[in-house]
Amino acid sequence: MTDSLWPAPVATAAVDATVTIPGSKSATNRALVLAALADGPGWVRRPLRSRDSQLMADGLRALGVGIEETVNAASGGTGGGEAWRVIPAGRLRGPAQVDVGNAGTVMRFLPPLAVLADGAVHFDGDPRSYERPQHGVIDALRALGARIDDGGRGGFPLTVHGTGSLDGGTVELDASSSSQFISALLLSGARYNNGVEIRNIGGTVPSLPHIRMTVDMVRKAGGQVDAPEDGGEKDVWRVTPGALIGRDLVVEPDLSNAAPFFAAALVTGGRVTVRDWPKHTYQPGDQLREIYTRMGGSCRFSDEGLEFTGTGRIHGIEADLHDVGELTPVIAAVAALADSESHLYGIAHLRLHETDRLAALAKEINDLGGNVTETEDGLRIRPRTLHGGVFHTYEDHRLATAAAVLGLAVKGVEVENVATTAKTLPDFPQMWADLLGQS
Structure with a gap:
């Protein structure tokens, strides 16, 4: 042996x-993205400390977001224990380098945020990340007006050329291979000039509970979301443009x-x-x-x-x-x-x-x-x-x-x-x- x-x-x-x-990896990494896009500082308490969440935190730091790691931070809110204080950058910065590792949440959630940076953001990761589906995010962002260089691969490595803003609007995508394609756009959509309307034109979306988690967390951060489970149109999600608020979140x-x-x-x-x-x-x-x-x-x-x-x-x-x-x-x-x-x-x-x-x-x-x-x-x-x-x-x-x-x-x-x-x-x-x- x-x-x-x-x-x-x-x-x-x-x-x-x-x-x-x-703590939940899914909730930790969604909370970090929403806190980074908020209009003021927030807390993520009892976060998962793991490779995936560290990659997310480091990726956000590369874009200028302040993330202060604290132990026994019981004061200032509920939860106690470990906590990350997230201080938004105001304007996300580029050029920047981001390592996505083999973390699905990082490789799908950060490119839609990077379009809001002032400059180019280069993404790379583990060899397996090159094989995982990313086309849903890349194609959707391009349709919404973003410029992305991926060498025609539809995956990593790739560069997002941020311009500080994105028009947003309606986009069609095939989310049958990953629910994260939809969650990725929901998390950043409130910061796009026209918000975002996401229409799944592929087969059945897997892992729908993860999208419901995203919708719930965006709403708790102050975002307005219309979702199919609320009686809305099937396979259509809408996020209204507007500010997100820094908040105190305890991760399950x-x-x-x-x-x-x-x-x-x-x-x-x-x-x-x-x-x-x-x-x-x-x-x-x-x-x-x-x-x-x-x-x-x-x-x-x-x-x-x-x-x-x-x-x-x-x-x-x-x-x-x-x-x-x-x-x-x-x-x-x-x-x-x-x-x-x-x-x-x-x-x-x-x-x-x-x-x-x-x-x-x-x-x-x-x-x-x-x-x-x-x-x-x-x-x-x-x-x-x-x-x-x-x-x-x-x-x-x-x-x-x-x-x-x-x-x-x-x-x-x-x-x-x-x-x-x-x-x-x-x-x-x-x-x-x-x-x-x-x-």
Whole structure:
């Protein structure tokens, strides 16, 4: 075994633990963008500190936004704990260089903001960023009047030639490969001279809860948004031009990151409580309650948060995960340990994420003795007795947590580059050891 392989701990007893999940990456990075575009300073409290959020913060700093990181900043607002004070630049500056890494929120959300900079903003990132869909943002910004040089690639690296303003208006785009194309324009649209009207002319938009989260956050920042769920026109979102306000925002726990911890309760027949689980949220991860209950567990709200209990028996599931695709890797791992077949569908777009998640899950579970087949838009999982082996993660944090779940019940699972979990769970190996009482 090399240093790059992490031996996934095997559960020796039913887990019984209370877990604090770091803040939502999706909410943290949206909050940073909205605070950067506001008319005055604001606070982002309990942010996720991870590679993705650091890339967002550094990208905004490159454009002249002040972001002061504070610890134990309880004064000046609710929330306490860690906080980022965001001081808008007045006028965003260029020329600038921005590293997007492999963060979907950074690569989609910052170019629509960069058109408001005074000068050229060059974007580059990890090799995988060159392969991920960006055409929806590039084509939309060009249609709205922006000048973008991308060498005809429709992706990274690229340069946005900011002029300090953008006319905006109505734009048609195909958002069938990523909901972030729509969220990206919603976040900056209020600062365009004519706002923005976004019309999806492609297929069904994946991960709609993420767009609803964006709409909610823009409204709380003072923006006026019309959205289909409010009785508006189907597949049309409108943002009225106007000022955004600096505000004090407390970031919710990242509910999607609860997936492996609740899975541990399912697999071991134990109990896990996730602190501060909101009773009302737009996060897709909230659907874990319903999905995992169908797979054999039960949950209830307690004084501390959401308590999930397993019986040690796991049932297969037929599930459309179109809106909650990010949960797929861990759900697939749980399904591989179930007592009956599972069919996960509606997730063809996962082929375009950090890696081709469908191909990766099928290959890695099968290499441990599983029987997983890819379908046109998902996975069919027929449980078999699994054995140990190396589980490759493809630089994908959710593949790594899925491997850890398998390791609970399968001896000898070695996870390649578990450090990739730092994308959203910076201390995952220690959190996992604490969960199992093995630290």
